[in-house]
Amino acid sequence: MPAQAPGKPPGRPPTITDIAEAAHVSKSTVSLVLQGSPLIKAETATRVRGVADALGYVYNRSAADLRRRASNIIGTVINDLTNPFFAELLVGLERELADAGYVTLMAHTGEDLQTQERVLASMREYHAAGLILCPAFDTSPALLQQIRAWHIPVLIVVRPVGDESFDFAGSDNETGTFAATTHLAERGHRRIAFLGRVGGGPVYELRRRGFARAMRDHSLTIEDEWLIDIPPTREGGRAGIRQALALRSRPTAAFCYNDIVAFGALSELGERGLRAGRDFSIVGFDGIADGAHSNPPLTTISVDPARLGASAAQLLLTRLREPSSPPLRYLAQPQLIVRQSSGWAEGARATTVEPEALREPLERRTT
Amino acid sequence: MPAQAPGKPPGRPPTITDIAEAAHVSKSTVSLVLQGSPLIKAETATRVRGVADALGYVYNRSAADLRRRASNIIGTVINDLTNPFFAELLVGLERELADAGYVTLMAHTGEDLQTQERVLASMREYHAAGLILCPAFDTSPALLQQIRAWHIPVLIVVRPVGDESFDFAGSDNETGTFAATTHLAERGHRRIAFLGRVGGGPVYELRRRGFARAMRDHSLTIEDEWLIDIPPTREGGRAGIRQALALRSRPTAAFCYNDIVAFGALSELGERGLRAGRDFSIVGFDGIADGAHSNPPLTTISVDPARLGASAAQLLLTRLREPSSPPLRYLAQPQLIVRQSSGWAEGARATTVEPEALREPLERRTT
DNA sequence: AAATATGATTGGAACGTTCCAATGTTGGCA
């Protein structure tokens, strides 16, 4: 017995023509009914729908898309699904698109430019109604120009690329980092490290700027050695902490480029018998769900990735309705979420904070 | 200036007919060339391809799919992308499918049965060549029977549903849990908790069985209260540890249903000033990437989610080539990865283990 | 030299929709 497809072979699946015959109307009428057109009398419409159900009709998108020269497919290109930030973003995106009747053609690039080009070309062949692109590192503006010539609406997400003439959804990196650094400064930290890529593109640049501004505002100087160049990964976070702790002018706190870097940092601190929030302070960026349950829970700048995804989807949907309005732009306003990974600098308040004392306000939100 | 679509409006994009004219061949020839058919003389083929490029031709899948009554779309339904296990699985899947020339239509159900039905129906309309389904909790076998009638190959992933007549890719839950529990027992633990759902379906059942078998093999009894019923989430892990620590016959170790439960457990332990691996032992299940960088790094049963995804994709591809072979089945053999979250029970070896001593073998694999 | 095999190419009818233009059918109004 074959595993799949038992029972009678499908025969020829019913088409609108079959429905038309059975319902004694023309196929045009059936088509209009299926599209929910108000041109058809309600009575006729329900009858037709009844017949369609009875025959087990299933709409043929290929045919419709061919004729309409369009589809309900949104191509979504994610550079690193392995980072929960993007996974959560994707969830928000997909949900919103699905609610609007679109379907998500998803591809993962793993930061590989060739893969990125390939999948984009493929999405084009599928007649995607729109594209959402989290560009891989070093994506050239030329690629975007090329896509523009395809006349498919594109929304750039998270990492800006090229000029401002493309729709974009991301977060306010400078403000967010400013808030994070300020938080550390207000807790009495004077030597604060920055763990992230050096020359890692515009997002890094903005975060570094926010960092620098906050330091300046608190009259803190930045030693060059505190700008620690590591890849934006968990391993990077580990390495960053190792470096930070080895410095002659040793920092007491670190802003981490993103939450997974921060997780790496927490892990490394733990292995050295240090407790984040007491012996060293850590702040992340992104606000992924895991941060509420790391050890210790992570103070971070939350952009609410799922919500960012939803907003991004909305932006693209707007663009689809208004193909020729000026560039759309959405910048999520990040929120500082204070949890236990950031504590007071030695001497800044009482002396050390009892772990127990920290436990009560498990999560507190600040603007 | 409009944001998108500047320059000349697309005109009419070139079709194979246009290529045919320009290359002085018939459209049949062009079609064959594009399909890489060996029927066409190499010389002609390259000429045609040249013309196609020159005209900026782009293949129209809608048209082809209509005519072929098939597509290169694989519909993938994921129940919880928020769990890195599934995100990593999806990455493996997508990569493998893309390499084979397929494209991934992805949908997220968030464990919602209605959403699941909706997205499956949608994928059917798109003429998906195959489906990959991580079923939501409580998916009824009836749904699968229904899908079977669609005559689209389905691969069930991770959670078995219904009878064994469907292709399935998952992991050996019993063996994995057996290994995890054995590991704890061999480290001298005699009171071991099980953190997971009670009555959570077949996967839970198998893991509980592996747990029970390992306990029996080491002549350990299982107190009912050690079977702690919590949702398979980070919050669940927290709650589970709270409960475990409050028991009269207090366990010294816990097997966690999956890695994110384990993360919750680590977090809760940390907040109580306990260190996993020294004061309490934790073992997870799944082997998500984060486990190598949690605090402390997590001992877990790894099924290598990305690889599982790749294998699943291979299984479906095989099915597409062999539509009527008997049911295919793939069970990943899980590996115990010993990291720092599991230590020796008090008195079982020396006394307590110095944190420093643990640091060296950062990661060790065992079968 | 005819007959046959092989290789390379082609004509054209599908595939199942959509949507424009046209047609038929009411009822209201002059």
Add this chain to the structure above:
DNA sequence: TGCCAACATTGGAACGTTCCAATCATATTT
């Protein structure tokens, strides 16, 4: 009664491929 608008429905030509059957050329065999 005739005219017109509004409403409801319809015919049929696209959309861009694929693939079967047919054709044409060339080489090989008898």
